[in-house]
Amino acid sequence: MADYAIGAQFKATEPITFDMLYSDHTNYPIKNDWLFWQELTKRTNVTITPSVVPASDYNQKRGLVVSAGDPPFIIPKVYAGHEAPFVASGAVLPVSDYLDLMPHFKQKADKWDMWPQLDRQRQEDGKFYILPGMHEKVWQDYSLAVRTDVMQELNLPTPKTWDELHTTLKAMKARYPDAYPFSDRFAVPNPGGNLLNMISTAYGTTGGWGYFNTTWDADTQQFVLTGAMPEYKAMVTYLHTLVAEGLLDPESFTQNDDQAKQKLAAGKTLVISSNAQNLVNDYRPLLKDGATMAKIPFLAGPAGEVTGYTRLESGLMISSKARESENFVALMQFIDWLFYSDAGQEFAKWGVEGVTFTKDAAGKRTLAPDVDFVGLNPGAPKHLQKDFGFQGGNFSYGGSTELLHSMFTTEEQAFQAAIAHKTPIPVPPPAPLTDEEREQATLWDTPLKDFVTQQTLQFILGQRDLGEWDAYVAELNAKNGPALVDLTNKARTRYADQNK
Structure with missing residues (x-):
């Protein structure tokens, strides 16, 4: 579109087709007759041809497809760092070179002050290769869900810190001595993907996911060596x-999600990791005999009332092949409209006004009475994701x-209001590595991470005594931990000097 600009509805001047890698979710498997596909083509003159991959195999298959040199133009669900193996080969596009074709992306990045976070995605060449999802504010979805009927039975206040959770769990254990009050999933x-991720933030370090x-x-x-931090030791302790x-159930670090949910269904679990959808879709249908469950606000710890810093989520890579297409400009405009304009984001999330939702004069959206999503219309015969294809992860x-x-x-809005006062931790500065440095860092990084994960579990489960912490730190040092830290800090300094 020659006149494509902020607020414009993108519509290709003639019908075109773009291929796309597609992660197929078991909860809402892809259907060719979804309204999403029909309406997207109607509005944009673009037809998407999906190359469908099961979500369970997506990361592996994506790597194979991109490395083979002939990937689809659009490659979604890519997290920061996943693009690194494809940069040196030139398989994916340096999308930061083409932002002038994406007015909505630039508008939101400017308005929401996203550039410090986007800069962290830049490679050593100063460019970034992922178009990430951008949130206006930090969004903390994951927390802990607790059996609120048990909390009421024991007259327990809602814990606000990890220390208060300890007290809560002890009271639950005293009442139900044959159960582990906390048995986790993920x-x-x-x-410990989610548990360590949450608690590490509260302790001022990183962990898990x-x-x-x-x-x-x-x-x-x-930058410091994470696994050797005093804060990391305090978290593990x-x-x-x-x-x-x-x-805490020792199997929390090894069991699959189904096993964790079975324990909840049997009444053997009173606390478990959760996001908003888990609570409604996974947990509450399992509860029996008047049992109730709710998410508690994100717990504070020694680091204070903080949350994570990131306002980015997974995003898109674009195949380098796309640059050679006569429809390249249309592709970038199409992506800009669908993923970054207000209208495109509303469409992907809510669907079609008058069919899947209505909107009042004040702009408030309401799902159609016959459509459900996360329990907003329980018992409705149709589902926004399964039957229409909206609100999908691609x-x-x-x-x-x-x-x-x-x-x-309303419940989730109250949860968000309860944690709105928390402060995001500082955004780390960029520290992009050269190709040679990245190759060296990979040789150090993966074995070191695997070792930290292994030893962390041993310390937590009592298989290694915490009195051996100093010996463990010496082992980290012998596995090139300090060298990796030094390499990262040199990269940070170099980038800062080159971008003054």
Whole structure:
């Protein structure tokens, strides 16, 4: 479109087709007759041809497809760092070179001050290769869900800190001595993925899903070795205490999600990791005999009332082949409209006004009475994802806080309000590596991370005594931990000097 600009509805001047890698979710498997596909083509004159890959195999298959040299033009669901293997080969596009074709992306990046976070995605050449989902504000979805009927039975206040959770779990254990009050999920393939990710933030370090071998220390203005941090030891010690006292199920770090949910259904679990959809879709249908469950606000710890810093989520890579297409400009405009314009984001999330939702004069959206999503219309015969294809993980990324909250239940809105006072931790500075440095760092990084994961579990489960912590740190040092930290800090300094 020659006149494509902010606020414009993108529509290709003639019908075109773009191929796209597609991660197929078991909860809402792809259908060719979804309204999403029909309406997208009607509005944009673009037809998407999906190359469907099961979500369970997506990361592996994506790597194979891109490395083979002939990937689809659009490659979604890519997290920061996943693009690195494809940069040196030239398989994916340096999308930051083409932002002038994407007015909505640039508008949101400017308006929401996203550039410090986008800069962290830049490679050593100063360019970034992922178009990420961008949120207006930090969004903390994951927390802990607790059996509120048991809390009421024991007259327990809602814990606000990890120390208060310890007290809560001890009271639950005293009442139900034959159960582990806390048995967690999200352990496969990353042991303790969500639990360690949450608690590490509260302790001022990283862990689980968010683990990096180097963590930014805002006080010293240096990257430090994560697994050797005093804060990391304090976190591990806390979790070890929970396990030793029979408050945290040791299988929390190895069991699959189905096993964790079975324990909840049998009444053997009173606390479990959760996001908003887990609570409504996974847990409440399992509860029996008047049992109730709710998410508690994100717990504070020694680091204070903080949350994570990131306002980015997974995003898109574009195949380098696309640059050679006569429809390249249309492709970038199309992506800009669908993923970054207000209208495109509303469409991907809510669907079609008058069919899947209505909107009042004040702009408030309401799902159609016969459509359900996360329990907003329980018992409705149709489902927004399963029957229409909207709110899917391949297309619905980021957006304004108003749009994000618009599909929350009243309960989830209250949860977000309860944690709105928390402060995001500082954004770490960029430290992009050269190709040669990246190759060296990979040789150090993966074995070191695997070792930290292994030893962390041993300490938590009591298989290794915490009195051996100093010996463990010496082992980290022998596995090139300090060399990796030094390499990262040199890269940070170099980037800062080159971008003054």
